[in-house]
Amino acid sequence: MKPDQQYPDKPLSVYFFGTCLIDLIYPQAGLAGMQLIQREGVKVIFPQDQTCCGQPAWNSGYREQARSVALAQLDCFPQDIPIVVPSASCAGMMRYQYPELFKDTPQLSRVKGFSNRVFELTEFLVHVLKVKLKDLGPPTRVALHASCSAQREMAVSEEHSNLLQQLDNVEILEQERKRECCGFGGTFAVKHAEISNAMVEDKAKSIADTGAEKLVSGDCGCLMNISGNLQHTGQGPEGQHIATFLWERTNATES
Amino acid sequence: MQQKVEFEQRVHKALSDSQLRQNFRSTMDGLMAKRSQAFPDKERLEKLRLQGAQIRANALLKLPELLEQLEERCTANGIRVHWAETVEQANQAVLKIMQDHNATNLIKGKSMVSEEMELNHFLEQHGIEVLESDLGEFIVQLAGEPPSHIVAPAIHKSRQDIARLFQEKFPDIPYSEDVETLTRSARDILRRKFYEASIGLSGVNFAVAETGTICLVENEGNGRMCTTIPDVHIAVTGIEKVVEKLSDIPPLMELLPRSATGQHITTYFNMITSPRKEGEKDGPREVHLVLLDNGRSSIYEDPELMESLRCIRCGACMNHCPVYARIGGHAYGTTIPGPIGSVIEPQKLGLDRFGVLPTASTLCGACGEACPVRIPLPKLLNRLRFEQVRDDPPDNTMGKGSQRSIRESLVWNLWSWANTHPALYRLGCLFLTRLRGLVPKQLGVWTRVRKAPAIAPKTLHELAREMGIEDE
Ligand code: SF4
Numbered sequence: 108m109k110p111d112q113q114y115p116d117k118p119l120s121v122y123f124f125g126t127c128l129i130d131l132i133y134p135q136a137g138l139a140g141m142q143l144i145q146r147e148g149v150k151v152i153f154p155q156d157q158t159c160c161g162q163p164a165w166n167s168g169y170r171e172q173a174r175s176v177a178l179a180q181l182d183c184f185p186q187d188i189p190i191v192v193p194s195a196s197c198a199g200m201m202r203y204q205y206p207e208l209f210k211d212t213p214q215l216s217r218v219k220g221f222s223n224r225v226f227e228l229t230e231f232l233v234h235v236l237k238v239k240l241k242d243l244g245p246p247t248r249v250a251l252h253a254s255c256s257a258q259r260e261m262a263v264s265e266e267h268s269n270l271l272q273q274l275d276n277v278e279i280l281e282q283e284r285k286r287e288c289c290g291f292g293g294t295f296a297v298k299h300a301e302i303s304n305a306m307v308e309d310k311a312k313s314i315a316d317t318g319a320e321k322l323v324s325g326d327c328g329c330l331m332n333i334s335g336n337l338q339h340t341g342q343g344p345e346g347q348h349i350a351t352f353l354w355e356r357t358n359a360t361e362s
Numbered sequence: 363m364q365q366k367v368e369f370e371q372r373v374h375k376a377l378s379d380s381q382l383r384q385n386f387r388s389t390m391d392g393l394m395a396k397r398s399q400a401f402p403d404k405e406r407l408e409k410l411r412l413q414g415a416q417i418r419a420n421a422l423l424k425l426p427e428l429l430e431q432l433e434e435r436c437t438a439n440g441i442r443v444h445w446a447e448t449v450e451q452a453n454q455a456v457l458k459i460m461q462d463h464n465a466t467n468l469i470k471g472k473s474m475v476s477e478e479m480e481l482n483h484f485l486e487q488h489g490i491e492v493l494e495s496d497l498g499e500f501i502v503q504l505a506g507e508p509p510s511h512i513v514a515p516a517i518h519k520s521r522q523d524i525a526r527l528f529q530e531k532f533p534d535i536p537y538s539e540d541v542e543t544l545t546r547s548a549r550d551i552l553r554r555k556f557y558e559a560s561i562g563l564s565g566v567n568f569a570v571a572e573t574g575t576i577c578l579v580e581n582e583g584n585g586r587m588c589t590t591i592p593d594v595h596i597a598v599t600g601i602e603k604v605v606e607k608l609s610d611i612p613p614l615m616e617l618l619p620r621s622a623t624g625q626h627i628t629t630y631f632n633m634i635t636s637p638r639k640e641g642e643k644d645g646p647r648e649v650h651l652v653l654l655d656n657g658r659s660s661i662y663e664d665p666e667l668m669e670s671l672r673c674i675r676c677g678a679c680m681n682h683c684p685v686y687a688r689i690g691g692h693a694y695g696t697t698i699p700g701p702i703g704s705v706i707e708p709q710k711l712g713l714d715r716f717g718v719l720p721t722a723s724t725l726c727g728a729c730g731e732a733c734p735v736r737i738p739l740p741k742l743l744n745r746l747r748f749e750q751v752r753d754d755p756p757d758n759t760m761g762k763g764s765q766r767s768i769r770e771s772l773v774w775n776l777w778s779w780a781n782t783h784p785a786l787y788r789l790g791c792l793f794l795t796r797l798r799g800l801v802p803k804q805l806g807v808w809t810r811v812r813k814a815p816a817i818a819p820k821t822l823h824e825l826a827r828e829m830g831i832e833d834e
Contacts, residue, residue, distance in 0.1 A: 168747035292724025300807030335812030
């Protein structure tokens with residue numbers, strides 16, 4: 108949580124922005140995120156017209172294209188209710204980068220109104236819904252990878268661990284150079300593959316070295332990257348989005 | 363394209379050198395740990411960073427006036443000021459001073475601006491012998507290499523590398539891998555030289571406009587010797603190094619050594635306000651200050667990019683950069699490496715030549731978080747990515763728009779089109795999920811060290827509909 112961040116009271120309903128990566132590769136994480144919110148008695152709305160937050164173009168310098176995509180998202184979330192995002196990276200884009208993207212444009216005030224309603228999933232669970240989780244799973248040991256956006260831009264890595272610590276049977280194992288980037292960086296992984304590869308190999312190794320049974324992260328970009336390497340080498344734990352992990356361990360009917 | 367190929371070759375070379383990688387990794391780990399210990403109170407650190415940023419921003423805001431004031435005060439104190447718009451002019455200014463004194467050798471303290479000027483090379487071409495007296499600079503000079511880090515120039519070399527280098531260059535000295543012994547040998551060689559050189563050159567950490575004072579931060583004492591033993595002292599600096607008042611220095615000095623090496627204070631802190639005065643027993647008889655622009659005033663014109671001129675060259679951004687830690691300083695191919703180098707150098711040398719550097723970052727934010735004067739490095743890297751591909755460059759300075767390719771813009775136009783037409787997007791996703799078996803297992807560079815990501819059988823859009831989750 109950033110020192111100046113303010114949180115609203117528990118609302119009756121929220122929007123859910125699934126992110127394009129979750130949509131295609133990790134839909135269970137999006138589903139779990141929505142279920143965690145619904146369980147607290149809050150209605151979830153998933154606008155079917157949502158697509159991508161626009162970050163790939165923004166970080167590649169294609170601002171005009173990023174703006175068109177961002178505006179299309181704005182149209183999907185018209186009501187004045189929170190927008191919950193199961194990714195610190197996309198949430199950071201929508202909360203902090205949108206105002207930059209629309210700086211000096213007539214849409215800026217509308218964009219700011221939108222950006223202020225954006226919350227990352229774990230901060231929303233902790234600070235707005237104030238969830239109390241009851242662990243139903245067997246004892247396990249996990250490694251947590253908080254993305255760079257989770258640590259810095261959104262400052263929600265504490266919230267990630269807070270939620271995991273609520274689970275009595277889960278032990279968090281510390282990895283070496285925990286705060287270092289996994290080397291994904293969106294198009295960076297393709298444009299500068301050799302550097303990215305060197306980074307992910309180190310990150311995956313430090314995670315495998317913990318002996319954890321699972322790798323948990325709040326961002327699917329990192330998961331895709333790190334798990335991809337862990338699967339490639341055949342060593343180390345399986346990766347899971349934090350929402351999936353939390354839901355599986357606390358949902359009576361599933362576990 | 364050429365710049366990318368060359369960069370990739372340098373990167374490849376660095377990544378394949380396990381010794382080099384280990385040298386950087388262990389030093390960067392050490393420097394990060396030391397910095398963190400030097401700032402035990404995070405709240406105090408944030409206050410200080412804010413103060414540091416304000417001091418530097420204020421100085422930049424008043425830059426033209428402060429530079430005039432600096433010149434005036436320096437001149438009144440007896441320091442001769444030389445303005446240089448280009449590297450060529452700065453080199454000529456130094457050469458002229460050397461020639462005026464019939465000097466044939468120069469002893470140098472550490473100065474990144476002199477690296478930017480390629481001063482050593484220039485003077486050597488004019489028959490002048492140049493000797494670096496900072497230990498790290500001395501080592502890279504012996505090896506005929508540029509520095510790989512702005513604070514620790516020879517950081518890419520291991521103890522053994524240095525021992526071998528000394529053996530090759532000074533066969534008379536017995537071979538040793540002991541750091542103490544190596545340092546002592548270098549010191550003995552340099553000591554003699556200090557008394558032979560008639561001119562000493564140094565960099566500048568801060569130039570105080572209010573008093574006309576040149577501040578020099580160092581650990582080895584060579585800076586003090588360069589600026590006091592020879593009869594003439596030449597200080598070279600970029601025009602952005604000016605600060606308004608003497609009282610601006612303490613907060614900056616609280617930040618600089620801690621951010622750079624984790625030291626609370628450096629061994630030496632020199633303040634030079636005039637040449638030797640009547641009746642004084644030591645100090646140079648002449649002091650010159652060369653103020654170099656070399657592209658800084660054009661950076662200054664952009665209110666956002668100008669923030670990069672706040673830099674106090676502590677090196678913390680490179681120490682914390684996971685890319686720098688792996689590829690090292692030489693891979694960047696510029697005088698200043700690391701995140702700040704990737705911001706400043708393409709602005710000076712052109713995005714057409716170094717536009718690849720701002721793209722070589724994951725934008726993880728570690729640099730911006732460490733920077734003692736809060737330069738928003740990721741934001742500026744993003745800005746330069748934009749500048750190099752924009753199709754409406756307001757002017758053609760800096761190589762704006764030079765990296766725009768038809769293919770890449772087409773890809774982004776298509777991407778934007780798909781993501782602004784929800785029905786199309788859903789259809790596309792539907793195809794991908796239903797044809798997931800056809801997605802190749804090999805995805806170019808991605809799958810070299812990773813398994814290809816598996817596309818889900820159903821998208822979240824579909825699952826949400828099936829679960830009866832409302833659409834609006
Ligand atoms: S940009 Fe900041 S962190 Fe990097 S060298 Fe300059 S002052 Fe230090």
